[in-house]
Amino acid sequence: MRAGGAMLAAIILSSALLCGCGGPVVSSSTGSAGLPLSAQPTLTTGSGQNGAVVVSLTATSGAAIYYTVDGSLPDVYSSRTITYEAPFLVASNLTVQAVAVAPGDAASSVASQSFTPNIPSGALVWSDEFTNSTGSNAQPNPLVWTYDTGNSGFGNQELENYCAWGSNTSPCNTASPNAYVGTDGYLHIVAQHTSPGVYTAGSFTSARLKTQGLFSFQYGRIEVRAQVPEAQGFWPSFWLMGNNIATVNWPACGEMDVLERINAATTPDWNQGSIHGTGFTGGNLGTVFDFTSGQTAAGWHTYGMIWTKGSVAYYVDDPTHPYVTYTTSSISGLSGAVWPFDAGQSNFILLNLAVGGDWPGSPNAATPFPSTMLVDYVRVYTN
Numbered sequence: 001m002r003a004g005g006a007m008l009a010a011i012i013l014s015s016a017l018l019c020g021c022g023g024p025v026v027s028s029s030t031g032s033a034g035l036p037l038s039a040q041p042t043l044t045t046g047s048g049q050n051g052a053v054v055v056s057l058t059a060t061s062g063a064a065i066y067y068t069v070d071g072s073l074p075d076v077y078s079s080r081t082i083t084y085e086a087p088f089l090v091a092s093n094l095t096v097q098a099v100a101v102a103p104g105d106a107a108s109s110v111a112s113q114s115f116t117p118n119i120p121s122g123a124l125v126w127s128d129e130f131t132n133s134t135g136s137n138a139q140p141n142p143l144v145w146t147y148d149t150g151n152s153g154f155g156n157q158e159l160e161n162y163c164a165w166g167s168n169t170s171p172c173n174t175a176s177p178n179a180y181v182g183t184d185g186y187l188h189i190v191a192q193h194t195s196p197g198v199y200t201a202g203s204f205t206s207a208r209l210k211t212q213g214l215f216s217f218q219y220g221r222i223e224v225r226a227q228v229p230e231a232q233g234f235w236p237s238f239w240l241m242g243n244n245i246a247t248v249n250w251p252a253c254g255e256m257d258v259l260e261r262i263n264a265a266t267t268p269d270w271n272q273g274s275i276h277g278t279g280f281t282g283g284n285l286g287t288v289f290d291f292t293s294g295q296t297a298a299g300w301h302t303y304g305m306i307w308t309k310g311s312v313a314y315y316v317d318d319p320t321h322p323y324v325t326y327t328t329s330s331i332s333g334l335s336g337a338v339w340p341f342d343a344g345q346s347n348f349i350l351l352n353l354a355v356g357g358d359w360p361g362s363p364n365a366a367t368p369f370p371s372t373m374l375v376d377y378v379r380v381y382t383n
Helices: 002-020
Strands: 042-047 053-058 064-068 088-090 094-101 111-115 124-128 146-148 160-162 179-181 187-193 204-206 208-210 220-227 234-242 255-260 270-276 286-290 301-308 311-316 324-327 347-355 371-381
Touching (some): 042 111, 053 064, 053 094, 160 347, 204 347, 220 255, 255 301, 347 371
Antiparallel strands (some): 064 094, 094 111, 179 187, 220 301, 234 255, 255 270, 270 286, 311 324
C-alpha cells in the first residue's frame, strides 16, 4: 500500500511539474495545472548528541513527502530527491528542503531549514545505551525500536516466530518476552523452544528489532557491543537496510551486514561482514573475520561499520583497522550490479537472533534453549 501511495504521489507531482519540464518545485497559490497546492510539510527536530538532531517531516493525511539535503530544490525527476519514509539523523552542515503532495493537489510550497552543527569527526551523535532503572525487565525504547513479527521464514526458511514486546499471540507470551532491556542494562534477545523435541517451523520464538519508520541515518560510523549465543541453528545479526525498501523492495534498497555468524564456535571463531544490492545478493561480497586465538563471538566484542560515500568498511573491536573495505569498484565485475548505498536514502537498523534457516540449518538436541544475544549499546559517530 505504501509503495502504491508513493507512486501515485509521484504521478501527481510529475503532472504539477510538467510545464516546468522537470524543473524545481516553486511556490504559487496553485500548481501549473490550476490545482490547489498541498499543505506545506512540517519539519520538527529531536535531540541527537553533541549537536546532532533527528529530523522528522509530517504532512496532511495521505500526502507523500519528498526532500533533498544537497542544496537543490525537491524535483521528482531528479535522483537527488528522496521520498521521506522515516526520521533521519542530521550530524553535518546541510539544508533540508521538503515538499508534500496530497492526492488531487499540486505540490506544496517548499519547507526549508538549515543546520550548522559543526560537529568534529569521531563525535558520538546518537546512541541507545539500553539503560533501565525500573527494577524489572523493561520494554526497549518504543520511540526507537519496533518489530518484525510472525513466522514467514523471512526469505531464508527460518524456523522461529518473531515476537514483539507485549504480544500474547500464540506462541508469543508476555510472561517470557523475547526482547527486553534487563536490569543489568543490556538488551536481551532470547531464542526459546516452545515445542521441545520438535525442530520444525513454528517450534521456536525469538525477536527481530528494527528502527524502521522511527530512526535512520546516512554515512558515519556505527557499532554495536554484543555477545552472541553459539550453537547449531543460531543466526545472530546486526545489520542495516535502506528506508526505500518500502518503495523499491529488497535488494534494490541495499543491505549492510555488520555482525553475522552461524552455529557453534569454531577454531578460529569468526564473524562475517557483507553487503547486498541489485546484482550481488548471495556470497559475492562477504568477508570472514577470524578472531584471535582464544576468543569467540560468545565473548563481548564491538562490531562496527564505517560508511562513507562510495565505501563501506567493517571492523571488529578496532575501528582503526577495518578487516574489509567495499567500494563501488567492488561490484564492477558483477553483471547487473548497482551500488545502492549513495542513493540519498538513510538506513534503518536491525538486531535479531534467527533460529534455523537455509544457512545454519536446524537446531538439534544439543542446542541450548533458552539462549540469549546480549547487546550493551548501539552507537553512531561522525566520520
